[in-house]
Amino acid sequence: MSTPVTADLGIIGSGSGNSLITPFWEDKRVVLADKGTGSTGAFGGTCLNVGCIPTKMFVRPSALARGPEEAAKVDVGLKLHSVDWPTMRDRIFSRVDAISEGGRSYRDVELENVELLSQKVTLAPDLLSRRRESGRFAFTAEDGTSAETEQLVIAAGSRPVKPQVPGVDLPQVHTSDSIMRIEDLPQRVLILGGGYIACEFAGIFSGLGSEVIQVNRSLGLMSVLDEDIQKAYSAEAEKNWTVLYQRTLGAVVERQEGGVGEHPGVTAQLVTSDGREEDYDVDLVLVAIGRRPNTDLVGAEEAGLDLESDGRLVVDDYQRVLAQGEPVEGLYALGDISSEAQLKHVANHEARVVAHNLENPQRLRTSRHQAVPSAIFSYPEMAQVGLTEAQASERIGGQNITTKVQNYGDTAYGWAMEDSYGIFKIIADRRDGTILGAHAMGYQSSNLIQPIVQAMSFGQDAHTVARGQFWIHPALMEVVENALLGLEVPIPEDAPL
Numbered sequence: 100m101s102t103p104v105t106a107d108l109g110i111i112g113s114g115s116g117n118s119l120i121t122p123f124w125e126d127k128r129v130v131l132a133d134k135g136t137g138s139t140g141a142f143g144g145t146c147l148n149v150g151c152i153p154t155k156m157f158v159r160p161s162a163l164a165r166g167p168e169e170a171a172k173v174d175v176g177l178k179l180h181s182v183d184w185p186t187m188r189d190r191i192f193s194r195v196d197a198i199s200e201g202g203r204s205y206r207d208v209e210l211e212n213v214e215l216l217s218q219k220v221t222l223a224p225d226l227l228s229r230r231r232e233s234g235r236f237a238f239t240a241e242d243g244t245s246a247e248t249e250q251l252v253i254a255a256g257s258r259p260v261k262p263q264v265p266g267v268d269l270p271q272v273h274t275s276d277s278i279m280r281i282e283d284l285p286q287r288v289l290i291l292g293g294g295y296i297a298c299e300f301a302g303i304f305s306g307l308g309s310e311v312i313q314v315n316r317s318l319g320l321m322s323v324l325d326e327d328i329q330k331a332y333s334a335e336a337e338k339n340w341t342v343l344y345q346r347t348l349g350a351v352v353e354r355q356e357g358g359v360g361e362h363p364g365v366t367a368q369l370v371t372s373d374g375r376e377e378d379y380d381v382d383l384v385l386v387a388i389g390r391r392p393n394t395d396l397v398g399a400e401e402a403g404l405d406l407e408s409d410g411r412l413v414v415d416d417y418q419r420v421l422a423q424g425e426p427v428e429g430l431y432a433l434g435d436i437s438s439e440a441q442l443k444h445v446a447n448h449e450a451r452v453v454a455h456n457l458e459n460p461q462r463l464r465t466s467r468h469q470a471v472p473s474a475i476f477s478y479p480e481m482a483q484v485g486l487t488e489a490q491a492s493e494r495i496g497g498q499n500i501t502t503k504v505q506n507y508g509d510t511a512y513g514w515a516m517e518d519s520y521g522i523f524k525i526i527a528d529r530r531d532g533t534i535l536g537a538h539a540m541g542y543q544s545s546n547l548i549q550p551i552v553q554a555m556s557f558g559q560d561a562h563t564v565a566r567g568q569f570w571i572h573p574a575l576m577e578v579v580e581n582a583l584l585g586l587e588v589p590i591p592e593d594a595p596l
């Protein structure tokens with residue numbers, strides 16, 4: 100057996116984990132292990148290579164391709180000439196791949212204190228007893244290279260779940276890991292799932308001109324959102340592409356014709372909730388039914404670490420990993436492998452906390468998971484923060500909440516847009532004006548929600564936010580101002596006017 104690589108810090112995962120290598124470690128040794136992400140085995144994790152960044156780089160051209168539809172509402176005739184998928188794809192990935200490669204070579208070649216293990220690694224099954232005896236954490240790579248480190252961070256992320264059905268491993272069945280690199284735009288695509296990823300890709304492909312069939316197991320899309328947004332979005336999606344509910348994928352069978360590039364099309368065999376079978380001939384299938392934490396890939400359970408019921412690592416407020424209910428000193432986790440919210444801004448925040456705690460073990464800081472917003476960059480776009488109306492009613496009693504749903508179309512900028520569907524909903528405690536949540540669907544809702552995130556983060560009440568500042572007239576942000584003003588909350592005598 101070869102001599103283990105020894106280091107002060109070990110990191111498993113080069114996504115958000117990559118940012119832990121701060122100047123503090125310059126005169127110390129770091130081992131960074133990453134097996135590679137997506138169909139190209141890229142460095143730098145999900146967000147950069149197969150997640151947030153490339154998806155939004157496809158959302159933008161897709162939104163522009165909807166230009167004629169939007170322009171027609173305001174009496175302008177536009178014509179879409181072409182959508183050049185191969186050029187678009189290559190432009191997007193030439194940027195993404197260059198950043199990924201730059202990141203790899205910076206870590207691997209330029210930083211002398213960092214050893215990069217471009218392999219899948221597994222925690223030593225006797226991780227905890229060895230740590231007690233030697234003071235070090237141990238893990239091993241597939242080629243037998245082993246590493247021992249004083250502190251260790253598990254930032255190994257999550258991966259797409261695939262249903263175990265016949266044909267699911269055909270090359271025409273994609274996940275978000277591979278779909279963005281396909282050779283050409285499909286004419287007809289079936290998307291399985293009704294959550295973030297399915298709704299974003301349904302928006303992308305339908306905007307670019309593909310015929311989209313979205314299939315969800317439950318009734319309605321985006322079931323995690325507030326009911327008003329969920330219903331409004333489902334109704335819009337049903338107008339924009341085909342949406343089928345209460346069905347799932349039974350099998351995928353290769354056909355002779357259709358398809359994209361070298362692969363022929365497939366028949367997606369769906370099974371309805373009452374047991375009927377329905378066949379859809381499509382060019383390809385995208386499966387987007389959730390992501391599972393990579394705890395199995397790192398051997399977390401075998402190493403004696405505690406797991407949540409959904410397979411995530413259990414961490415305390417300092418992001419320390421728990422074993423038998425107790426935090427293991429020097430062992431941290433962050434991002435999708437331990438976080439309830441699989442969101443990049445959450446992983447980044449946790450990484451800042453872990454970076455601090457690694458460098459200051461005597462002054463540990465806690466992570467914060469209140470007022471975590473998210474946006475779904477579909478068509479229409481959606482955004483949310485805080486409690487849904489149902490959750491707020493359960494938390495403080497329905498009689499104590501006040502809500503306002505502001506239509507974009509009832510504001511000046513909404514008139515300019517001829518907007519017919521945008522809504523912004525705020526939920527507050529009617530007793531003291533505390534903002535409990537906000538939920539929106541419509542143009543730029545991911546930006547419009549930020550003042551509410553700010554108010555919730557800094558504890559500002561609804562009336563103070565509405566009247567304690569100027570709102571630019573007649574900007575679209577007046578949607579938010581009007582939603583705040585529509586809440587029935589107490590207004591103190593000396594409140595700003």
Ligand SMILES: Cc1cc2nc3c(=O)[nH]c(=O)nc-3n(C[C@H](O)[C@H](O)[C@H](O)COP(=O)(O)OP(=O)(O)OC[C@H]3O[C@@H](n4cnc5c(N)ncnc54)[C@H](O)[C@@H]3O)c2cc1C
Nearest residue numbers: 112114115134144145150151220255256434435441442443
């Ligand atoms: C299609 C898509 C779109 C998204 N869009 C958004 C968005 O718009 N906004 C948003 O906030 N979030 C979005 N997300 C979620 C976001 O990408 C993730 O929450 C975030 O990237 C998680 O970061 P992480 O550091 O935890 O994991 P990752 O970035 O996945 O990093 C984990 C790394 O660990 C490596 N690894 C795993 N196991 C091992 C092992 N045993 N040995 C060695 N290496 C290993 C992996 O290869 C990977 O590189 C999106 C996700 C997807 C899939």
Ligand SMILES: NC(=O)c1ccc[n+]([C@@H]2O[C@H](COP(=O)([O-])OP(=O)(O)OC[C@H]3O[C@@H](n4cnc5c(N)ncnc54)[C@H](O)[C@@H]3O)[C@@H](O)[C@H]2O)c1
Nearest residue numbers: 292293294295296297315316347387388389390441474475
């Ligand atoms: N914009 C963003 O912030 C963004 C974008 C993409 C992904 N993400 C993150 O990635 C996570 C994973 O995304 P996701 O969309 O894969 O999962 P998800 O949990 O958001 O949605 C899964 C969906 O698949 C459906 N489903 C599950 N099994 C099914 C089956 N067998 N047949 C048909 N439908 C089925 C569920 O009803 C649900 O609608 C998200 O929860 C989110 O945290 C975030």
